[in-house]
Amino acid sequence: xxxxxxxxxxxxxxxxxxxxxxxxxxxxxxxxxxxxxxxxxxxxxxxxxxxxxxxxxxxxxxxxxxxxxxxxxxxxxxxxxxxxxxxxxxxxxxxxxxxxxxxxxxxxxxxxxxxxxxxxxxxxxxxxxxxxxxxxxxxxxxxxxxxxxxxxxxxxxxxxxxxxxxxxxxxxxxxxxxxxxxxxxxxxxxxxxxxxxxxxxxxxxxxxxxxxxxxxxxx
Amino acid sequence: xxxxxxxxxxxxxxxxxxxxxxxxxxxxxxxxxxxxxxxxxxxxxxxxxxxxxxxxxxxxxxxxxxxxxxxxxxxxxxxxxxxxxxxxxxxxxxxxxxxxxxxxxxxxxxxxxxxxxxxxxxxxxxxxxxxxxxxxxxxxxxxxxxxxxxxxxx
Numbered sequence: 001x002x003x004x005x006x007x008x009x010x011x012x013x014x015x016x017x018x019x020x021x022x023x024x025x026x027x028x029x030x031x032x033x034x035x036x037x038x039x040x041x042x043x044x045x046x047x048x049x050x051x052x053x054x055x056x057x058x059x060x061x062x063x064x065x066x067x068x069x070x071x072x073x074x075x076x077x078x079x080x081x082x083x084x085x086x087x088x089x090x091x092x093x094x095x096x097x098x099x100x101x102x103x104x105x106x107x108x109x110x111x112x113x114x115x116x117x118x119x120x121x122x123x124x125x126x127x128x129x130x131x132x133x134x135x136x137x138x139x140x141x142x143x144x145x146x147x148x149x150x151x152x153x154x155x156x157x158x159x160x161x162x163x164x165x166x167x168x169x170x171x172x173x174x175x176x177x178x179x180x181x182x183x184x185x186x187x188x189x190x191x192x193x194x195x196x197x198x199x200x201x202x203x204x205x206x207x208x209x210x211x212x213x214x215x216x217x218x219x
Numbered sequence: 220x221x222x223x224x225x226x227x228x229x230x231x232x233x234x235x236x237x238x239x240x241x242x243x244x245x246x247x248x249x250x251x252x253x254x255x256x257x258x259x260x261x262x263x264x265x266x267x268x269x270x271x272x273x274x275x276x277x278x279x280x281x282x283x284x285x286x287x288x289x290x291x292x293x294x295x296x297x298x299x300x301x302x303x304x305x306x307x308x309x310x311x312x313x314x315x316x317x318x319x320x321x322x323x324x325x326x327x328x329x330x331x332x333x334x335x336x337x338x339x340x341x342x343x344x345x346x347x348x349x350x351x352x353x354x355x356x357x358x359x360x361x362x363x364x365x366x367x368x369x370x371x372x373x
Contacts, residue, residue, distance in 0.1 A: 046299035047254060060243055064253040066220075067246050074242040088228035095221035099256075106260040115288075122276030134269070 002027045002044065002052040004035075005208035006219060008105055008169035009065040010051040014203035015165045016069050020079040024053075028210030031110070049111075066098055069162050083162050093156045097146055097163035101170045104139030108132040108173065132177040140174065140184050143167075147186040155190060168194050172205070220252055223316050237316050247310045251300055251317035255324045258293030262286040262327065286331040294328065294338050297321075301340040309344060322348050326359070 001017065001024045003010035017024050029035040029050050036048045045052040045063045053062045058075070062068045073083045084091050106112070113128040124130075150156045155163035171191040174181060181188045194200050205211055205219045227237045238245050260266070267282040278284070304310045309317035325345040328335060335342045348354050359365055359373040 047257075047293075047296040058243065060246070062246050062250070064250050067249040067253055070249060071242055071246045074245065088225050091228065092221045092225040095224055099220050102253075102256075103260045106257045107266065112261065116270065116273075119270075119281065119285075120274060120276045120278075123274050127273065131273075 001025070002029050002041070002050055002054075003208070003210070004029050004031045004050045005205045005211040005215075007031065007050045008173050009049070011169035011172065011203055011205065012065045012165045013051045013053065013068050013072075014208075015168065015200050016072055016083060016162065018199035018202050019081055019083065019160060019165070020072055020076050022072065022076060022079065026209050028208075030210070066095075066102060066162070069098075069165060073162070081160050083160065083165070085156070085159065085161065090156065093146075093150045094161045094163045097143065097150070097155055098166045100139060100142050100146065101163075101166040104136055104143075104170060105173065107135040107139075108177070129177055132173075133179055136170070136174045136177060136179050137183070140170075140179070140187060143170075144184045144186050147190065151186055151190060154194075164190070164194055167191060168200055220249075220256060220316075223252075223319060227316070235314055237314065237319070239310070239313065239315065244310065247300075247304045248315045248317045251297065251304070251309055252320045254293060254296050254300065255317075255320040258290055258297075258324060259327070261289040261293075262331070283331060286327075287333055290324070290328045290331060290333050291337070294324075294333070294341055297324075298338045298340050301344065305340060305344060308348075318344070318348055318354075321345060322354055 001010070001013060003014065003026050005028070029041065031050070035041065036045070036050060041052075042048055044054070044061055047063065049063070051063075051065060051068065053068045053071075054060070055062065055071075055075075060071070062071055069083070084094055108131065113131060116131055117123060117127055147155060152158040154160050155167055167187065168191055171181065171187060181191075195204075201207065206216045211219065223237070238248055262285070267285055270285060271277060271281055301309060306312040308314050309321055321341065322345055325335070325341060335345075349358070355361065360370045365373065
């Protein structure tokens, strides 16, 4: 798995692989050093993003976190937990939450923030922070409404699913940009429960092999 | 995407399958869809308007420029994927959800005056797809809520 310790999209896949008890090796891609822009990496991921998953056994190279998660679920339907319900009427709830959270991340990822900042020197110094906060809060309002409708013990009913794999990393991002999570009681409560689960804890940024030593207590 | 997957799961045998059977092929369709989905998330009107509102110092054409930037960036990735995956359609020789995503994004690209010559695979597929009745009927100008005055423009 090509992953950056702090990448929320990589974090989603790490959680799912852990939940499904699938063994994997992390290849750290250092986004601060533009590791995603090398020709070698671009051959793996044309969008020049993390994560990418190489399934060597089946000769597959996969990109896009939701695509990877759906693939994992289809290839290993019986490992440990099912991460998608059986019925279409329930599966679409899981996907709805995933896509909603995915859109948040698309709007607040670092590449977008840096591009935005570069548009004009007249933009205030805290533009990136404000921008990320705006889109996370906007998206979380929607997620909170969906969870209000769908959640039981977990994001959708009482079974773990891909939606839970998406939620925890986005809450991590929200905290990074100082979003006030008390506005989102369902999200907060679910996140608190989920982060205690070993598969989620082991996937956390601070526990990654490419997390710099000095960052372990900070992230 | 959630709607499309639902439709495909609820009506698997209607007319055509919009997702291949094997996970190794399904992931290609989804990869194209998600890549295009990300373009749209970045270039949709709400986002552009919000950016414009951030500062009076931004140029007057910022919305257009940003939309072009994100569409071109995304279509470069899509072009690479299609070079790998496309046959008669986006993924191999069967219609799929990826084709459902491609045509509307090309529509947006043209709206923002993106130079489509940069994307030959995308352009060629789009030209073939828009001729299919199901795609033509879905076009903006053929919608019940398309204002009369717009029918010739969109």
